[in-house]
Amino acid sequence: MARVVVKDLFKRFGKVVAVDHVSFEVKDGEFMVLLGPSGCGKTTTLRLIAGLETPDGGEIYIGDRLVNDLPPKDRDVAMVFQNYALYPHMKVYDNIAFPLRIRKLPKEEIDRRVREVAKLLRIEELLDRYPRQLSGGQQQRVALGRALVRQPQVFLMDEPLSNLDAKLRVYMRAELKRLQRELGITTIYVTHDQAEAMTMADRIAVMNEGKIMQLAEPHVLYHKPANLFVAGFIGAPAMNFLDASVNVRDGEVELDTGVFRIRLPRSLSEVLVRAGPPSEVVFGIRPEHITVSKSPIPGGYQVEVFVTEPLGSETIIDFKHGDQLVKVRYPGGFEAVPGEKVYIAFQLEQAHIFDKKTGNAIV
Ligand SMILES: Nc1ncnc2c1ncn2[C@@H]1O[C@H](COP(=O)(O)OP(=O)(O)OP(=O)(O)O)[C@@H](O)[C@H]1O
Ligand SMILES: [Mg+2]
Structure with a gap:
């Protein structure tokens, strides 16, 4: 050995x-x-x-x-x-x-x-x-x-x-x-x-x-x-990446993806502010860290289902973000027709934020 x-x-x-x-x-x-x-x-x-x-x-x-x-x-x-x-x-x-x-x-x-x-x-x-x-x-x-x-x-x-x-x-x-x-x-x-x-x-x-x-x-x-x-x-389906600009106000950070305005929880804001955030970042969220529901979620967003991919034990739900597809992983079956309105929320404690220029993780 x-x-x-x-x-x-x-x-x-x-x-x-x-x-x-x-x-x-x-x-x-x-x-x-x-x-x-x-x-x-x-x-x-x-x-x-x-x-x-x-x-x-x-x-x-x-x-x-x-x-x-x-x-x-x-x-x-x-x-x-x-x-x-x-x-x-x-x-x-x-x-x-x-x-x-x-x-x-x-x-x-x-x-x-x-x-x-x-x-x-x-x-x-x-x-x-x-x-x-x-x-x-x-x-x-x-x-x-x-x-x-x-x-x-x-x-x-x-x-x-x-x-x-x-x-x-x-x-x-x-x-x-x-x-x-x-x-x-x-x-x-x-x-x-x-x-x-x-x-x-x-x-x-x-x-x-x-x-x-x-x-x-x-x-x-x-x-x-x-x-x-x-x-x-690492991970399949892969992590979703959304380009975003960073707005800092009173120590609170908001990311603007052009579609979503994402208010970061204090814990993430602090890390980002301490790092001296770049103006452009990539917001990363895994499909399993997006919650989806047919009824409104506090702090969530309304999106339109593009397609669902039923896999038996789970369902992958795709929605469009600009010309990009975002994938959500739902445990179990989820019935929805293309074009149907559903609600999503990001589990922000699980999110990742990368410097767009260097590609390195900040959070
Ligand atoms: N004998 C060789 N002559 C010329 N180029 C080579 C030679 N062997 C490997 N390369 C080049 O070196 C790079 C690395 O090749 P390598 O075979 O190590 O990749 P790999 O990670 O094993 O890829 P794969 O997953 O396709 O097997 C490639 O660009 C390949 O074209
Ligand atoms: Mg090889």
Whole structure:
């Protein structure tokens, strides 16, 4: 087991800066997720740690060893890829045994370790089958087995579940998480799926354009996003953003979105005034933090329903704000026809306010 430290890591491909001065530390036994949109540098970061790419700057430590100059096979890491290509002509047993045979381990030890891993992954009955005789989830477990059997110090996983159908993916999430906790192997896991990141991670590094935008525990990213990027990336449906100008009068702050005048409660006003508010901000409110009702709400606003999206356990209600759609999440069913007038209110204690210019959170 080992911690992983990345210091000021930098990597470019020609003109493209793929990893832009990234630093983080993964604690011993921790499940760290790198999360971000396509092309933000997640895979490159992972490949640098594995030794499959050479950095243009920075340092990588595994345990207490600087590994920059070590070849992949000496880094004691195992990587699981999105395309976990098993050897089709080999049975499950031989697929898992393969990395140990390369290392020329004694036959008895190979057998013991393959069976141990198969038991752990609950694929003991599958050892005699060929990959084509397995379901996607079973194949994925075999691929994990092949990585696990080496007993690496660090697990690197690049979107290992993305080839599975939605239902199996959710199931395997829980399986993988349990397994990682049980084995306590330091893991760095790459995904662009925020729900996957939120449910699995001890901590998440949210990346954009080669940089880390925020690194924190899932609940911190959700409740205290450091900037507009993180606020918009975490949570589904995404946080609503309304541009607003700031009016301060007698220490009280009112935001004007052009449609709504939002009087902020004292607690938010104080923070904003103390920060010396910019004239233009972005008001952020999650769909679950807007109350909706068919009868007037004190301090609320009347809006026109654009469309409702019933999901069974909840209903997403959309209304227009200028040419923008605002989404409201209502627990349970909510019947309304397009054009119907309803009332909404913002749960302002849950609101976020960002500096429009820098994108950084003020509240
Ligand atoms: N071998 C390469 N040659 C040239 N450019 C590359 C190479 N590998 C990656 N890049 C570029 O570096 C940037 C980061 O790529 P990377 O694969 O790390 O992104 P990612 O976050 O894993 O994206 P995805 O979610 O799509 O897998 C991208 O702009 C990509 O085009
Ligand atoms: Mg990738």
